[in-house]
Amino acid sequence: MDSNNFETQAIRTQTERSQYLEHSTPLYLTSSYVFEDAEDMRASFADEKDRNIYSRYSNPNTSEFIDKICKMEGAESGYSFASGMSAIFSTFAALLDAGDHIISCNSVFGSTQTMFKNILPKWNISTSYFKINELDKIESLIKLSTKVIYAESPTNPAVDILDLEALGRIAKKHDLILIIDNCFATPYLQQPIQFGADLVIHSATKLIDGQGRVLGGVTVGRADLVKKVYLFSRNTGPALSPFNAWVLSKSLETLAVRLDRHCENALKIATFLEGHDKVNVVKYPFLKSHPQYELAKKQMKAGGNIVAFEVKGGIEAGRQFLNNIKLLSLSVNLGDTRSIVTHPASTTHAKLTEEERLLTGITGGLVRISVGLEHTDDIIKDLNQALALLK
Known part of the structure; x- marks a missing residue:
């Protein structure tokens, strides 16, 4: 059939x-x-x-x-x-x-x-x-x-x-x-x-x-x-x-059920980060504050599992944030059941000049989270303690 x-x-x-x-x-x-x-x-x-x-x-x-x-x-x-x-x-x-x-x-x-x-x-x-x-x-x-x-x-x-x-x-x-x-x-x-x-x-x-x-x-x-x-x-x-x-x-065979949970978790994480005093800006397609929110709603069923945010303090703060992480994985992969944090300016886009990175929206303090399937309370707890340790 x-x-x-x-x-x-x-x-x-x-x-x-x-x-x-x-x-x-x-x-x-x-x-x-x-x-x-x-x-x-x-x-x-x-x-x-x-x-x-x-x-x-x-x-x-x-x-x-x-x-x-x-x-x-x-x-x-x-x-x-x-x-x-x-x-x-x-x-x-x-x-x-x-x-x-x-x-x-x-x-x-x-x-x-x-x-x-x-x-x-x-x-x-x-x-x-x-x-x-x-x-x-x-x-x-x-x-x-x-x-x-x-x-x-x-x-x-x-x-x-x-x-x-x-x-x-x-x-x-x-x-x-x-x-x-x-x-x-x-x-x-x-x-x-x-x-x-x-x-x-x-x-x-x-x-x-x-x-x-x-x-x-x-x-x-x-x-x-x-x-x-x-x-x-x-x-x-x-x-x-x-x-x-x-x-x-x-x-x-399990993509739909996994994505439903990934997206649900990611929206919760993005909402938490948006209210944190150590964070300048949060980008997630299904946050109403996203510049292309209406377009995202038109084109996408949900917002995906990737959350990008900028920590206050620039590139050193971005690296320090990763060093403070305890539960989440430090990896350049994404889309895993396990949540992953990456600092693009010093990893995936490190070969670009600073000017080229800024033209694509990659600031020194930008962090990318691939939100996994762990309980959101545990993800938030780890992110919160890592942010709290930033000077």
């Missing part, structure tokens, strides 16, 4: 069963597949047959994971990767040629920034940037060589919200490819394709896994674009392992 309900799709989408008719999808730990005869082998390599050939190309476990994400995002097709960054790099590498131009929001993940600044220019691929509140300036950045508009929403790490519908209109008007990193929201909270995105990228390592176990990434969207990504990746090898795909596919 087909269903459009997210939770049912996450649980009941199963690519195939073996002859044993197992209830839970088995692991297909094989590097390759056999053929019935020479003609079967020839036809398979000539793309006359849709079948598994080699696990770098496809595997029942990766196919199931991709199918689930496609249904959740409303996408036509997809391909999975060994990590979120391999998904981002491979997608751009597959779609762009030497001399092409990207327009990106200036507030994106630090490794993505590094890719735009230091890696893609090796192939004469350039990037121009717009600020989160200056979408009206995007059209002035468009060149004859522009091919892609790229953004995250919510952004990493300042959880700003971009108007996806407005980005979609601009991209369609100028026949550009709109790519959205939907990692912070997941397909449970937001589906960018509904607002005009052509491709959606996830670091499945984060909330999709949800327990800090495995790496993974996925790109889904228009079939014609995904085919280019697939052909590039089939030959260059950034494929997701069957084991990790199996873990991630099982994780999707």
Whole structure:
């Protein structure tokens, strides 16, 4: 029975069963597949047959994971990767040629920034940037060589919200490819394709896994674009392992219930921090004080699990706050069952200049919390004692 309900799709989408008719999808730990005869082998390599050939190309476990994400995002097709960054790099590498131009929001993940600044220019691929509140300036950045508009929403790490519908209109008007990193929201909270995105990228390592176990990434969207990504990746090898795909596919079965609790906890934490005298500002999409609160309510089902706040005292206070933490984890990951605190200015975005960080909303005292599933009383207790020790 087909269903459009997210939770049912996450649980009941199963690519195939073996002859044993197992209830839970088995692991297909094989590097390759056999053929019935020479003609079967020839036809398979000539793309006359849709079948598994080699696990770098496809595997029942990766196919199931991709199918689930496609249904959740409303996408036509997809391909999975060994990590979120391999998904981002491979997608751009597959779609762009030497001399092409990207327009990106200036507030994106630090490794993505590094890719735009230091890696893609090796192939004469350039990037121009717009600020989160200056979408009206995007059209002035468009060149004859522009091919892609790229953004995250919510952004990493300042959880700003971009108007996806407005980005979609601009991209369609100028026949550009709109790519959205939907990692912070997941397909449970937001589906960018509904607002005009052509491709959606996830670091499945984060909330999709949800327990800090495995790496993974996925790109889904228009079939014609995904085919280019697939052909590039089939030959260059950034494929997701069957084991990790199996873990991630099982994780999707609990994504909705986990996200409901993550979001509930995060809103409580954000509300607590907003009233603390050692905190300058708190950013959480579903706080009414968030600059894009109404837009967040329009685009997202709930506010996600990331809370960003600025402690008083700048970069030294930010580092001291982390040193004061007792219960929460100090890690650069996010989306875990365990709450994680990070100081972006000295970790994920440390390679940017201070000026570049400030342009993306990363002040010296900015702290990012990935709110987990612990009891909120315990999370608040740890945050409160860490703040109290600041001078």
